[in-house]
Amino acid sequence: KAGVTQTPRYLIKTRGQQVTLSCSPISGHRSVSWYQQTPGQGLQFLFEYFSETQRNKGNFPGRFSGRQFSNSRSEMNVSTLELGDSALYLCASSLVSGSRDEQFFGPGTRLTVL
Amino acid sequence: AQSVTQLGSHVSVSEGALVLLRCNYSSSVPPYLFWYVQYPNQGLQLLLKYTSAATLVKGINGFEAEFKKSETSFHLTKPSAHMSDAAEYFCAVSDRGSSYKLIFGSGTRLLVRP
Numbered sequence: 001k002a003g004v005t006q007t008p009r010y011l012i013k014t015r016g017q018q019v020t021l022s023c024s025p026i027s028g029h030r031s032v033s034w035y036q037q038t039p040g041q042g043l044q045f046l047f048e049y050f051s052e053t054q055r056n057k058g059n060f061p062g063r064f065s066g067r068q069f070s071n072s073r074s075e076m077n078v079s080t081l082e083l084g085d086s087a088l089y090l091c092a093s094s095l096v097s098g099s100r101d102e103q104f105f106g107p108g109t110r111l112t113v114l
Numbered sequence: 115a116q117s118v119t120q121l122g123s124h125v126s127v128s129e130g131a132l133v134l135l136r137c138n139y140s141s142s143v144p145p146y147l148f149w150y151v152q153y154p155n156q157g158l159q160l161l162l163k164y165t166s167a168a169t170l171v172k173g174i175n176g177f178e179a180e181f182k183k184s185e186t187s188f189h190l191t192k193p194s195a196h197m198s199d200a201a202e203y204f205c206a207v208s209d210r211g212s213s214y215k216l217i218f219g220s221g222t223r224l225l226v227r228p
Contacts, residue, residue: 004157033214043204043218056215090157094214100146100165103214105157 002027004093004106012112018079021109025072025093031055032074033103034066037088046089049074050096078111086113116141118205120219128227133177133192135222137205140186145207147188148216149179152202161203164188175199200226 005024013019025032034046045058049068066076072093078085088110092103121136139145146165150158162173169181179190188205205219 031214033216035216035218042220043206043216045215045217048214058215092158100163100208101214102160102163103216105150105159107155107157 004091004104006089006091006106006109008109009107010110010112012114013081014114015081015083017081018077019081019111020075020077021089021091021111023074023076023091023093023106025074025091026104029093029095029104030072031094031096031101031103032068032072033092033094034074034076035090035092036060037090037108038084038086043090046076081113083113085111087111116145116207116209116217118207118217118219120203120205120222122222123220124223124225126225126227127195129197130194133190133195133199133224135190135203135205135224137179137188137190137219138186139188139205139207141207141209144181144183145209147179147181148206148208149173149177149188149190150204150206150218152204152221154201158204161190195224195226197226197228200224 031050033048048056052068063079068074088108090108092105094101094103117140119138148163149161162171164181172178206216
């Protein structure tokens with residue numbers, strides 16, 4: 001069974017640009033969550049989608065947005081990029097949306113903002 | 115708000131020695147608790163989780179953790195360290211509920227000396 005895939009794996013952008021990251025969950029998984037990992041702030045929850053609906057959102061500005069498609073694939077978008085948005089963005093999927101369920105993480109997309 | 119404290123950003127042990135990574139959570143209601151491991155340039159892999167069954171939880175790769183409500187702790191142990199255990203370890207909590215939102219500790223980097 002294929003794991004969670006994230007594309008692209010590496011991305012370089014400049015300040016002010018926008019970026020879209022993609023996540024394909026494990027087949028059959030309906031919940032997708034996104035996390036940002038930085039050396040300074042560690043791992044922080046961005047948002048979670050289940051059946052195309054955002055169920056939970058972290059404490060990030062509105063420049064960070066996401067969506068989920070009917071096939072459970074998810075995208076996150078960051079507009080007006082800032083230097084501080086440089087991070088590893090991790091996507092995780094789970095079979096159902098429940099806080100006790102295991103989340104399976106992808107390898108991440110490393111975003112560098114210049 | 116939930117928080118997780120991992121004592122020691124770096125822990126160094128000799129191969130074959132006991133591994134002990136500390137995690138304390140702040141919650142009046144026992145949450146769900148998780149330990150994840152991250153190898154370089156990879157996503158997170160679940161080692162084990164506590165969801166209110168047995169307080170001693172056994173995970174993969176010989177790791178286990180004990181939930182102690184009185185101490186609000188969920189320390190990770192392994193009797194004998196292997197070189198392959200060198201990685202970063204994250205403790206995480208989630209509130210009981212229908213939505214997924216993991217709150218991570220700051221991580222502990224485990225170094226294994228030959």
